[in-house]
Amino acid sequence: VKQERYWQLESRPHTDDLDTTTARVRELVVDSIQRQLVADVPVATLLSGGLDSSVITAVAADYFKKEGRGTLHSYSIDYVDNDKHFKASAFQPNEDAPYVQLVSKFLCTAHHTIEFDTAELIDALKTATLARDLPGMADVDASLYLFCREIKKETTVVLSGECADEVFGGYPWFHREELLTAGTFPWSRAVKERASWLAPELRAWVKPEEYVAMRYAESLDEVPHLPGEDPLEARRREMFYLNITWFMNTLLDRKDRMSMAASLEARVPFCDHRIVEYVWNIPWEMKTYGNREKGILRKAMEGILPDEVLYRKKSPYPKTHNPSYTEAVRTWLLDTLNDPSSPLLRLVDVPVIRKIAESDAQASSIPFFGQLMSTPQLFAYLGQLDYWLREYKVTIKA
Template sequence: MCGFAGWIDWEEDLTRQREIIERMGAAVSHRGPDEGGIWLSPQAAFAHRRLIVLDPEGGKQPFTQKLDGRIWVIVYNGEIYNLPELRQELRSLGFSFQTRSDVEAVLLAYLAWGTKCVSKLNGIFAFAVWDEKERTLFLARDRLGIKPLFFSRRGSAFLFASEIKALLVHPAVPPEVDELGLAEIFVLGPGRTPGCAVFRHVEELKPGHWLTFSPQGIQVQRYWRLESRPHKENTSRTAAELRSLLEDCVRRQLISEVPLGSLLSGGLDSSAVTFFAATALREKGETLASFAVDYRENTRYFSPDQFQPQYDTPWATEVASLLQTRHRTVVIDPEELGQALLPALKARDLPGMADVDSSLLLLAREVKKEVTVVLSGEGADEIFGGYPWFRRAEDLSSSCFPWIRHSSWRQSFLSPELQKLLHPQEYLAQRYAEALAEVPRLPGEEAHAARLREISYLSIFHFMPVLLERKDRMAMAAGLEARVPFCDHRLVEYVWNIPWEMKFWGGKEKGILRLALKGILPDSVLQRRKSPYPKTHHPAYTRFVKTAVLRLLEDPQSPLLPLVNREKLRELALTGGVGVDTPWFGQLMTGPQLLAYFLQVDLWLRHYRVILV
């Protein structure tokens, strides 16, 4: 895994701009703490930061290829899981390899197939290739957007980077945010509209898209989308295919020359990934490391609810014992959780999921002490229909994103002026209508199944990106690479068309996945209800965010104050938000979480010196 930044310019001599490109690269140094590199020519400049996972010597970047007097340069972030097959196919075309690295294979794939190279890649990736002779830049991002990529066009300059912070380092990209960006923060946040990067002059290359930039201009094209078609296999055959496919996805993602582990909550998804990973490593005489998260005194304060019905730790310990992993539970202190809200914000560049982000960041820091790569269970709930909104009548009949419920209550904390500017309900309705228009329909599908297809598409392409962004940013902020086998595009494509009565086999959410895993996981795990990433219920965390919000409400320099209903926010802070629970973003958002979100917005406005325009 890595981070990179680049600058193409038709008017500047970039050989004289080393200092700026170095600073852009330094801004993403956390993504690649092991080594860095710079490449300069008059019209192109690249910076790369590397986290070494494969081929320490051969994978150095920026990586250059000279052929017939021409020069190509690549900066790349990712892992290619079909690397052996890709190398074999390229050899059959006459290419030879000087390294074991996947970066060389990706560059040669571009030389072989041009923009169509992305369809040959199975993996997680974002990369840029520069053709020095043709003065053409090619950018590409993996199908589901597991690896990030942002860009900005400013005058004669075209800038790109793994994270927004690297673009904001450039003097041509001011940290300006207009009403569109504010709507993303206050109406959709912590989610974002795909392609929208909140900052005024920054765009996100959408998942499954490529971009070219040359003197002729910019071209952006989508290269991957889901296709709806009838599913012809019966239940038993489908379960067998799923089991085989998931095992292959996990085994492919074990490629590593550094220590590797898994994140294990004891739920269905993480247990499945851990089982296949532990089995594969055991065949080589190795033991998988597994990691779980807990909070100080959580047994004392944990309170089950409809979104988090069970306490994870006993389940994770049981599964780890069964699978004979080298298991560790990382226990987080609630005050430390609050103090990590700013580092988590800086890792994400935008206000996020508050303590859920900071918890993952703290977990990643501890995991990094033992391994450099982890596998995780993200994606299963979105592609198999594991969330409550796939079955709840009010969500199925709703005309809004199902994870954003009671949005008017949350928006009541905004100032009247901001509400008038943003028109929150209209903005939400517009974004929802745009999202529905993207859904690939199946002709002749009956109404209920068609509605579930809509919910599934929204979950995969508008909810899952929030979790994938969270996982990538928090892990990479700790120099840790996170892989997500359930997001292998082959698995996503296959599950997409499984009929809903089969997905809900046995009358349970993710029923077909439970059936596929029968016999390899204990029945207790197979029947366990969905439980999201755990959060703390400790009063010390509530006191932390309560005190912090009350302090900022008394600070006349706070940039948040003109944007919020101060009295309403003060009223919530005085109680610590105790007793306030509302469904928001896939789980029950407590009062302390809402306070923490507004606290992160204030920190974001200050730290990034946001200019409201």
């Protein structure tokens, strides 16, 4: 048995001018989407009203029309009372619903909005743990599982917009200097704070801060640098590598496990290796054409979407903002902490976690993971961890 890497990114000077680059990006994206529409079962798209899913839906709708495949069906997710509780933030500047309707109307898709309430999300947290075989991204996983389960009732394959942010540089940590130069994985910067939640003896054994620093250094050592590259451009290349090899893997694993748990096949056109290889070497100034995140993708896809969608500020996967969800997962966690038989108690610093759980989770947002996971997701994750330890009969030895 011989184990070896079969594919890796190669850094080389980008010699195409702006017009050539724009045309090539459009060609690659359109071709990837059209290739992944080939199926002998019903195919639909996931539509959030953001750039990535709207591009996929626009290309798919045009392809359906030209091929005589009838009306394209599109699907979006929402939550009961989200319109009442949504609060804009730097990561999530506006709601998706108005943009979803705009795109669907513009492209004439048969659109379906699937809405969930808190009770369904809470129930699905355990199912999502089983689907992932580990505690995961809390309601971000659970909602995706529920979404896929409902879609599966009407279709078999969906195209989804994952990977565009990692490949084209859509996340805030590509653009904000304090995140770009944080010296650790930018989606989980609060390593010291998160380490303080572990039981002291576990913390002493694992040494979380040292471990994360080691893995971060190992990852940077793997980056295929381009000789003579400007230091800032080289740093951005490192950021792209970290995103493609770590963050993108996490999201792809999430999408694959949650969708297949519902027997739904989810395809990700932006992950086509030809797109990844080409965009990898496009310089930052060109990637951010027009001084916008994913600017080259926006320019490449001009004419297929309304400008207010094509140039909409990035908004991540929609999550619930309902305070009833926070209260439900808080109660789950406190009940777990009050159970002397809970295996979780040996892994966490109980007084510290209890203090967090009893505080105002809405007022103090704790950074947990990525853009979407903060205090409520921490509560749910720890509940999932306790459930996983019990369900998988994990033994913790002294």
